Amino acid sequence: MKYLPLIWAGLWRKRARTVLTLLCVVVAFALFGLLNGFTAALGGIIDSMSDTRLRIMSRVNITQPLPLAHRARIETVPGVDGVSYYNFFAGYYQEPRNSVQTGAIDVETFDAIYPEIELDPSYVEAMKRTRNGALVGEDLAAERGWKIGDKVPLGSSIWRRKDGAEGWDFEIVGSYRSPSGRVPTSELWINYDYFDEARQAANGTVTLYFVKIHDSSRSAEISEQIDALFANSTSETQTQSEKDWLRAQIAQIGDIGFFVNAIIAAVMFALLFVTGNTMMQSVRERIPELAVLKTYGFGNSAVVGLVLAESLLLCCVAAALGIGISAAISPSIYREIGVGGINLPWSVVAVGLGLAAAFAIVSAALPALRAQRLSIVDALAGR
Amino acid sequence: MSAFRQIVSVTAMNLRSVPQRVGSSSVIVVGIAGVVAVILSVFGLTRSLQDAVLATGSPDRAIVLRAGATGELSSTLLVDAVATIKDAPGIARVDGKPAATADFVAAVNLLRKEDGRRAGMVVRGVDAAVMAVRPELKIVAGRPFTPGLREVLVGRSALQEFQGVAIGDEVALREGRWRIVGVFESGGDANESSLIADAATLLSAYQRTAVNSVTVRLESDAAFDTFKAALTTNPTLSVSVERETEFYRRQSEEANQIFGLVGIAVGVFMGLGAIFAALNTMYSAVSARTREIATLRAIGFGAGGVVVSVLVEALLLSLIGAAIGAAIAWLMFNGNSVTLGDSVSSMVFKMRVDPALLGTGVLLACAVGFIGGLFPALRAARVPVATALRAV
Secondary structure, three states, X not given: OOOHXXXXXXXXXXXXXXXXHHXXXXXXXXXXXXXXXXXXXXXXXXXHOOOOEEEEEEOOOXXXXXXXXXXXXXXXXXXXXXXXXXXXXXXXXXXXXXXXXXEEEOHHHHHHHOOOOEEOHHHHHHHHHOOOEEEEEHHHHHHHOOOOXXXXXXXXXXXXXXXXXXXXXXXXXXXXXXXXXXXXXXXXXXXXXXXXXXXXXXXXXXXXXEEEEOOXXXXXXXXXXXHHHHOOOOXXXXXXXXXXXXXXXXXXXXXXXXHHHHXXXXXXXXXXXXXXHHHHHHHHHOHHHXXXXXXXXXXXXHHHHHHHHHHHHHHHHXXXXXXXXXXXXXXXXXXXXXXXXXXXXXXXXXXXXXXXXXXXXXXHXXXXXXXXXXXXXXXXXXX | OOHHHHHHXXXXXXXXXXXXXXXXXXXXXXXXXXXXXXXXXXXXXXXXXXXXXXXXXXXXXXXXXXXXXXXXXXXXXXXXXXXXXXXXXXXXXXXXXXXXXXXXXXXXXXXXXXXXXXXXXXXXXXXXXHHHHOOXXXXXXXXXXXXXXXXXXXXXXXXXXXXXXXXXOEEEEOOEEEEEEXXXXXXXXXXXXXXXXXXXXXXXXXOOOOEOEEEEEEOXXXXXXXXXXXXXXXXXXXXXXXXXXXXXXXXXXXXXXXXXXXXXXXXHHHHHHHHHHHHHHHHHHHHHOHHHHHHHHHOOOOHHHHHHHHHHXXXXXXXXXXXXXXXXXXXXXXXXXXXXXXXXXXXXXXXXXXXXXXXXXXXXXXXXXXXXXXXXXXXXXXXXXXXXXXXX
């Protein structure tokens, strides 16, 4: 610690250079935080997904409905604790581009299968009493300013009503929350029975089934058994745990990971160059000063330590600043591209700081070696 | 000595001394190469995606959807509406029949070649008149499908990207297996990432009666207004009519917004970083040249020559960086095929890093080099001659 003023003075010897190098590293790590934070946050979401819940959709494509008759057969599979189902409603409010994520569910079984959703029993009762009732997610309620008792007229871009009426009028009878944040609360849930009776086509079908199992190690086996039940039927199924499903989903967005890693690699390579060069220059210019230190009795390792410490201080402070900037702005950027609610994971902060330290050491290694080997007489003589 | 000759000789002298500062000069080169490579790749991706989607549309075609529908999947048109639409004025006629196709859009999940994962692909049911509507669609291998039989054509991009869709293979759609009988291409547009089949056969297999959209080829660009007016004023119809170009522009908007934003965010950060790196390089170049500059000034050279020499050095180094960056982006990404998709379907397109984009990269590099050179150049101009010479 007593060398801190010495390190500090060495760092500020050329103010402009240090500030510019610092800014370079800040920018690089801000970018690192933004990009890596995004992929790490996606990874975090995958990890938090359940593998004791399976998701069944049509093997052909998710746009293909599955018959409600599958339910009874799925329930017979050993290991299955409960089955619920879901139908996409493709809802919108006032105009088609103003979409409201809406799902038709069977509220009782749904509630039983999703213990991480906090749903007041009185709301479940209210849904059962009110045919056109709806449950609003906490986030959706906040976004739209909807509250219990509101009447919400929705249009659907897929479903028409049997009675020819234009829209669907729902009444909000309750709300749901997800205290752990694992389930998005940006949807409106309506009664499947009411919806299925009123729609003009595809009656008696669902988009998805959800299956609760208790033994996550058997999820693959149970999935296969379910799919085998319907193999070669007109409605073949594809069963996956929620975790596998999301992983496949993210892979489907495209080769994002490759791009992110390529960008990070380019940034980091350029960074290594910049800091390495600064350290080289700084040490080269200070050879006579280092020789003086050695004359005073500083050992070889002490001089190496000084050079390394300077580099470490510069890189780590700058990296911390950069990651701080990315943590501050990333939530709003992610919201802008439609993946709201992601915060910078701590793992990214840790990896970033570790990387910064590694850079500091690599870029200071050559100059430090030079400082260590320097012979006092030659250096003082300016040779 | 004239001011101009002064500038030229100082600049030339300076450039000859760059090799002595190769270490710090390479910082600017590497920094700018990184920025240009990244920006060209991100915007190359956005542009190629946009091009592929936009290429699907043609200004002499119009697409009819149910009023209020935002895309084909959320639109349904019943049989009688389709008949009315096909009779509307303004549609080109081939052999006396209207050049119109009523499309039914479904999707099927297939295994990708690259990672073996399931991804969605569009299956489009089309009318026999599709060739009159889309003359760019050509069968390059095999034969057309036979209406009434379970036969499909596969797009060339889809064939490259997915397993089990070669001629002779069978894919499981609704109601059994459908045989692939031919391969079509349509200039690398969005349709090439799909399967096409006969609409009537597909509709009966899916037990549907309604199609999603009707696409027509117009007599001329100008016939659009007639066509649109005829449909939107018809009280028995509730449809929206759009030029196909406009429709696909709208479809590509969301993806463009996302990629554009990512590109800009990354670009701004990397650009800033490169400016700092360039400033650093040029400040140290000026500081290494202090004696030389002071000497020049002492023997009567003006400040102008010194300023220009610094700026030219910065710009030249930036251009070298830009060239390296562009080469990296081009070698790594040009011609790569990229797949992007959502839960329903995906699209395959070729990535291109085109000359216009390369020009943008070079301009950007010059801007970074200019800013990075300007302040150090100004400092060089203000080198105090007496003090600098005393330090010799």
